[in-house]
Each structure stands twice: as structure tokens, then as C-alpha cells.
Amino acid sequence: MTIQPEEAARALRDAEAAADRSAAAVGYQRSSQYLILWGLVWAMGNLAAFLRLPLGPYAFPALMLIGVVGSFIIGMRAGRDGRRRNYALQSLVIAAAFVLFANGVQVVAEIRSLAVAEAVICLAIGAGYMVMGVYMGWRMSAVGVALMIAVITGWLYAREQFFLWMALAGGGGLILGGLWLRKV
């Protein structure tokens, strides 16, 4: 079998492009479960704040704990054989970083308003997704952009109903984003 250099170059380009799409699809598939989980956490936490439920102030910390445990379980299920522990550990570290950041920014910036804290945290998460998308694939960046636009729009035009807006646009948006990532 004789292969000319031009044909070899074209085959290598095709192979690399297909491998990149495959790696992105694997990343999307894995990330989608976390987005859906944290979208549910966000939607329920905001609904609790919007409805001013009796245990409303405890809703977010309790839901975050559920999110961390859920992330750990997703990581355990995603891994196979020897990698199972690695994925679970990665999930735990990412979830712990998220919880530490969420609480740390409130302490350091002396944020007393839950709405301000949420807006700042969601903007940071949106920016994080944008950066992840550079390495994983453009869809992840698109989810980050959509989240940031949702936060800014809600802050400018729906401040009175911010928690309801964030439950629907923020939490709901993450869930939709997760479902969209699965469709590759």
C-alpha cells in the first residue's frame, strides 16, 4: 500500500479532528450530569429564598451539601475500575472548591445580601465555564456566556424578583445547558 505525503497529511488532519470531537463529546457527557445536578440545587435554593420558606436560610447550605454528595456519587459512577477513585476525588475537589469559594467570597467581600452573593458567585461560575470551554469545547463556553447574561439581565431588569429569575433562568438554564451537552 502506497500513501503519498499529501494523503497522509489529510488523513492525520481528519483523525485529529475526529479525536477532538470525540474527546469533547466525552467531556460534555460527563459535565452534563453535574450541570443538571447543580441546576436543580440552584433552582430549589432560589425558589426557597423567593418563597421565604420558614427554613429558607438553611436551604442553600443544605442543598449545597446535597450537591457535593451528588457530585461525589456521579464521579464514582463515571469512573471505571482503577479510575473510579480518581473521578470521585476530582468531583469532590471541584465541589469543595465551589463551596469554599461561595462562602469565602461572602466573608472577604463582607456581602450581607444573599442576592449580591448569588450574583457574584454565578458570574464567577459562568466565567469558569467559559474558560473550561476553551479546553473542552465551545458548548461549555456557550453555557457560561448564557449563565452570565442571565445574571446580568436579572440584576438589571428583574432585581425585585431576582431569586425567582435565578431559579428559572439560572437553575433552569443550567439544567437546559446540561441536557444540551448530552445531545452530541
Added chain:
Amino acid sequence: MASADEIIHQSTRLKLMSVLNAMPDGQGLDFKRLKAIAQATDGNLGAHLGTLEKAGYVAIEKDFVGKRPRTQAVITRAGRRAYDAHLQYLRDILAGVVPDAD
């Protein structure tokens, strides 16, 4: 020195192998997703997968998700080795270390 693999080199099969090789160990793809990710325009996907399966490069696994049957293609260890060897051969051609490429 690595050598050309005629089975893998065919355009559609090269894309299929590239997609499957990028999957984690033991993880497969159903035909619909495999075709979409590989952007395989060739309608004869089943025949290409059959060729790869016959060569021992791909395993076709059937299972159930709930009550729905699912057929997945998974790259084998031999498939990964053959794919890596073929890509190395292509790189060698570009590097000019394959004497009979012309």
C-alpha cells in the same frame, strides 16, 4: 518501523477508529452517536464497523438500557495498538522516513 493498515486507512473507518480511540477504556458509543461524532457521511456505517470487528479492532456489544436494547461499538486493545501504529506510519511518511512512500 510502523506499517500502513489498509483496514484503518479507509476514510470512514479512520474517522470511526479516531473517535473510538479517544473514548475512555471500555466505554463505547451507540451507532447513532458514533456516526454523528465521526461526521461519517457514508451510509454504510454497519459494513465498516463489521470490517473493523472482523479485524478484531472493534467489539460490537449489545445490552439493555432499561427495556430498550442498545448496540455499542467499543475499541479493543488490538484496535488501539493498530490505530497508533497506523498514525505513526502516516507521521513517518510526512517526516520522510518511509522510503517507499513515493
